[in-house]
Amino acid sequence: MKKNELWICLLVAALVPACALCRAEDKPALPETSKTPGLYMKVQLEKPLKFSKLKPGDLVEGSLARDVYSSDRELFSAGSHVRLAVDHMEKRRRIANDHWPWVIKAFTPRHQLYPVFKAATVSSAGTESTLQVSVLSISRMRDVHAQAKKKKPGQADNETTPVEVSKTGGLYGPTTMATPIMVLEASSVNGEKAISGGGGSSSTPDLSVLQDLPAGTKCKILLTSDVSASKSNPGDVIQARLLEPVLLNSRVALPAGTLIEGSVVKRTPPRWGSRAGSLALTFSGLTLPHGNQVPISASLAGAELDRRSHTRIDSEGQLRGEHPGKAWMAINLGVTAGVAKEADDTFQLIFEAIVSSATDASTAGTARIISSCASGIYMVTRHGRDVVIPRFTEMDISLDRPLSVKEAAKSDGYAVIPGGN
Secondary structure (H helix, E strand, C coil), X not given: CCHHHHHHHHHHHHHHHHHHHHHHHHCCCCCCCCCCCCEXXXXXXXCCCCXXXXXXXXXXXXXXXXXXEECCEEEECCCCEEEEEEEEEEEEEXXXXXXXXXXXXXXXXXXXEEEEEEEEEEEECCEEEEEEEEEEEEEXXXXXXXXXXXXXXXXXXXXXXXXXXXXXXXXCCCCCCCCCEEEEEEEEECCCCCCCCCCCCCCCCCCCCCCCECCCCEEEEEECXXXXXXXXXXXXXXXXXXXXXXXXXXXXXXXXXXXXXXXXXXXXXXXXCCECCEEEEEEEEEECCXXXXXXXXXXXXXXXXXXXXXXXXXXXXXXXXXXXXXXXXXXXXXXXXXXXXXXXXXXXXXXXXXXXXXXXXXXXXXHHHHHHHHHHHHHHCCCCCCCEECCCCEEEEEECCCECHHHHHHHCCCCCCCCCC
């Protein structure tokens, strides 16, 4: 081997591990909940906080906004007190959103400081449990539900619209200053006794009393993959997991933690003329505790989104971006005026520099035409709002057709109890 080739081989051998290390460091420090799901905890904070100003050792307190389940067992009830101590602060990339046009996003820092908690103490029924936790998200939330279908001719002309209720209580609106919601994932509870489901009731359903889950049954799920109208494509697979057990005749039909799989059916990215994007999702299968897959047919009925998000759900369960608001239009009009002014001044300077006999009067008319064209092109090419549904979004899905719980359980390895239906 020649000396030059030997040096090239040594250089490549040295660079490959370094590049791999750089790629590993670029990955966000978020837990892979789709592979190793833990306990999902939603904490309503007691008071508003500036999280970027927190310091190691600061205490953050709140209460559980919903019950915490492991399979069919309720571990902690809603309202249980939660206490967390800040371990350290770290910089994370901001989550994509549809709040503002690109002009504002261009000047917004791409990263923000997040508090890191290593442990949380939950006080419930006179006992305290210590959990190892990691922060998934911190934001103010609101519920968005599918709109009611339009009335038929001859009935009331007005269409029923959804009532958006903040999780902190009260109608969502500009005057409702709700405290933030902190979403946590717990990897263990007192040595993993509770998370493993040991003790308590069995997760095996009693098939003798279970019937089919009827169409329209609501299921609360947690999305474990990102999806958006601008980046997702039809056919892309999305994954979620069941947050609460689904009950039938006061019995657990589907335990919490059941994996749900769906896909993107249709998407329309944001388009010129400030036209918003849209996104249609469907859910077609679930994976039972023993690993067997069962086909289902379910559609989106609701979602818990960031309070500033401008996304709604129509009567067909399709996510749609709202029309640009006053603030959005005011920002774009301001930028348009700036584009027109710069185009006017730039053309006059260039034209007068090239043509020595040119004057302000002779170039003013042409400059105005060019500036008008530039501002018009800018306004027409503005895209509307995107539909951004980040990972760890809480959703409600509704079964479109009945699901046979008996057949699903038998396919998952359960035996039918004699004398059952």
